[in-house]
Amino acid sequence: MGRELYQKPRRWQAAIESRAPSARLPCQQLWYTALILQIAVPAPLRRTFDYLPAAENVDPAPAAGVRVRVPFGSRQLTGLLLGVAQESSTDSAQLRPVDAVLDAEPLLDSAQLALISWAAGYYQHPIGEVVAAGLPKALREGRPLPMGGWQLTARGLGLADDALARARRQAAALALIRTGGTASDTTLRDAGISAAVLRELEKKGLVERCRAAPAAPSAALREQGPALSEAQAAAVAAIDQPGAFHCHLLEGVTGSGKTEVYLQLIARCLERGQQALVLVPEIGLTPQTLQRFAQRFETPIAVLHSGLADGARLEAWLAARDGSAGIVIGTRSAVFTPLARPGLIIVDEEHDGSYKQQDGFRYSARDVAVKRAQLAACPVLLGSATPSLESLHNTQRGRYAHHLLLDRAGGGDLPDVSVVDVCAAALRAGISEQLLLALRECTEIRGEQALLFLNRRGYAPSLICHDCGWVSQCALCDGRNTVHLRERQLRCHHCAARGPLPGACPQCRGRLLTRGLGSEQTEEYLREVLRCPV
Numbered sequence: 130m131g132r133e134l135y136q137k138p139r140r141w142q143a144a145i146e147s148r149a150p151s152a153r154l155p156c157q158q159l160w161y162t163a164l165i166l167q168i169a170v171p172a173p174l175r176r177t178f179d180y181l182p183a184a185e186n187v188d189p190a191p192a193a194g195v196r197v198r199v200p201f202g203s204r205q206l207t208g209l210l211l212g213v214a215q216e217s218s219t220d221s222a223q224l225r226p227v228d229a230v231l232d233a234e235p236l237l238d239s240a241q242l243a244l245i246s247w248a249a250g251y252y253q254h255p256i257g258e259v260v261a262a263g264l265p266k267a268l269r270e271g272r273p274l275p276m277g278g279w280q281l282t283a284r285g286l287g288l289a290d291d292a293l294a295r296a297r298r299q300a301a302a303l304a305l306i307r308t309g310g311t312a313s314d315t316t317l318r319d320a321g322i323s324a325a326v327l328r329e330l331e332k333k334g335l336v337e338r339c340r341a342a343p344a345a346p347s348a349a350l351r352e353q354g355p356a357l358s359e360a361q362a363a364a365v366a367a368i369d370q371p372g373a374f375h376c377h378l379l380e381g382v383t384g385s386g387k388t389e390v391y392l393q394l395i396a397r398c399l400e401r402g403q404q405a406l407v408l409v410p411e412i413g414l415t416p417q418t419l420q421r422f423a424q425r426f427e428t429p430i431a432v433l434h435s436g437l438a439d440g441a442r443l444e445a446w447l448a449a450r451d452g453s454a455g456i457v458i459g460t461r462s463a464v465f466t467p468l469a470r471p472g473l474i475i476v477d478e479e480h481d482g483s484y485k486q487q488d489g490f491r492y493s494a495r496d497v498a499v500k501r502a503q504l505a506a507c508p509v510l511l512g513s514a515t516p517s518l519e520s521l522h523n524t525q526r527g528r529y530a531h532h533l534l535l536d537r538a539g540g541g542d543l544p545d546v547s548v549v550d551v552c553a554a555a556l557r558a559g560i561s562e563q564l565l566l567a568l569r570e571c572t573e574i575r576g577e578q579a580l581l582f583l584n585r586r587g588y589a590p591s592l593i594c595h596d597c598g599w600v601s602q603c604a605l606c607d608g609r610n611t612v613h614l615r616e617r618q619l620r621c622h623h624c625a626a627r628g629p630l631p632g633a634c635p636q637c638r639g640r641l642l643t644r645g646l647g648s649e650q651t652e653e654y655l656r657e658v659l660r661c662p663v
Contacts, residue, residue: 164190165217166227168208169257170201171269175249177256178208179217181226194235194242198228198271207231207271209260211242231271236264236450240504241467247500254490262490263465265443275447276338278313279306279327285335298326303335311339313453314444315429346428346455348399354392354425355538361386364532365393368510371401371472374503378479378520379512381534382543387512389538391475392425394510399428399455403472403507407458408494410481412436418458418477428455433463461486461494464501471505474498479511479520558654559583559646565658572661581651586622588614588650589643592630596639604628612643614650 167177180199182190190213191197199208205228217224237245245263249256261269268274285303293300302322306312317327330336357365368377368390381387395405409418412434422430431445431454448454452469459466461484476484476495484494495511502509511520511529524531537543547563554561560568571579589612592601601610603621610619610628617630634641643650655663 165214165224166191166197166210167212167214168197168199168227169211169245169260170199170206170208171257171261172201172206173255173258175253175255177211179214179219179224181224183227183229191230192235193239194237195230195232196236196268196271197230200225200228207269208257209237211246211256232274236268236274237467240471240501241465243504244465244497244501247504248492248497251500252490252492254492258490262462265446266439267443268446275443276340277447277451278311278339279317279336280311280339281306282334282337285330288335296329298322299330302326302330306336315448345402346399346404346453347426348396348402348455349427350396350425351423351427352425354389354396357389357393358386358534358536358538360532360534360536361390361393361538364390364534365397367530367532368508369394369397370508371398371403372506373508374506375508375530376499376502376523376528377508377510377530377532378516378524379510379532379534380516381512381514382537383514384537385514385534386538387477387514387534388421390534391477391510391512392422394473394475395422395426395456398472399426401472403470404449404452404454404468405456405473405475406463406466406468406471406498407456407475408464408477408484408498409458409460410478410483412460414477415458415460422456422458426456429453430456430458431466433457433459433466435460435462464494464497468505471501471507473507474502474505474509476509476511478513480513480515480517558651560651560654568655568659572659583646583648583651585645585647586613587611587620587647588653589647590645591643592619593642593644594634594637594639595642597634597637599634599636599639611647 164182166180166182168180170178178199178201180197191210193210193212195210197208197210199206201208210230241263245256245259248254249259252259281303285306288303293303298321301320302312302317305317305320305322309316327336331338364377364379368379379387379390391407395407398405407418407422409415415432415434419430419432429448431448433442433445433449437445445454445457446466449457450467450469457463457466457468476498479495486492486494495517499509499511513520520529523529549561549563551561554563568579571577591609592612593599601619602608603610603624603626605626606621606624608621608623610621612630613620614630618627619630620627631641633639652663
């Protein structure tokens, strides 16, 4: 915390003594004070820090979950109050008071604070950085919590109905606010009222910011879902057990209707006035998931992922926290988003590696979701066509309930899969005789298209000398050069270095040969043997 903290403690001594008497305990290490604030600071230290309350906030004590601005060495940081204690292991002469309490009410409830403490201990990471991972940027920087709506001032309440006849937008805004008593930013924006109109009304002293009461999420449906199959209905009935924690693994083949199970469970969750949290592995999956959910439900949906602007992310975070958003959809960081009334947590494609944070605070969003459901006493559903080994192991040990969807929804047929043993087969450009016959039947007889997957770029992964055994190595790293025959180049796919393709061995001038398989080689062969475009 810097040498200054320990060299200049006496300037706070008078403030400490004026707040509460302190007395040295017999252990000579523990000091007693009236109030000790335990604060998580965004610093790479695995501990909380003790502070004294600000002079204006001694009584009553601030509640756990509020943000505070604190001196930390020579810096000013925004921390989160985790608890209040009567004792500190730090000499009271070295304790510094917080500069300010930034929130009138806790940002996070007790369940969220318990989740943060568990994650910090389980993943052995500084708790202050765990807190920062769960807050939007504006809140991490100590900015004030946005006010959620507008209300009329005393002057606005006494204004005549036709006083703003020439300013139709301003008059419409006043009428909308007067009708409900308050109006949220979202309601006004949906009605076509811009921020400039509200600023003009605020300048005239007709409206003012207020904390708008969040609207309860709607349980109404825009459209009814299809009839469930017997397996889907059994899964929904088993999973829909509100008020208690239990974990379920939904394993279903592609097209078996796992998403429809999600939608049916969310509909029942909304009917109870609760919220549902849905995690998806990639940002790219968020738009299609949002579209599917928006077609079914009328409730507001909050979306959270790293591709959002800071303002949009904060707005979605607040909508989830105050309960106005019935459904919250997001990527792995959304698992820490506070919910006013959590009722269901869904982790789609639970096997996906994108749920694991690989740098900084390393955690698995799937495992955090399970712990969060336990703390919130609500069910959690893990869905996948190819479940992870950890989840399958938990089902075998009886920790998770296992539900299977073996048939495609709507009577669709599963594709036929054939495994060909090519150990003793003659391959040309990686193509076996059986595969070539299947390609000819598909393209030349049935007139259909075929799709081949080959995870090798270029013509061949190695270039060697037949005479002396020389192998082409990258001059900048330890990787081997890949032959790109069309461009007559050697490329390193590790460091992106490239050079010309030699015509002879640079050591003995011998004959050069390619070794291995690449997509260019396979494409060249198929162009020769198939009577269709490749």
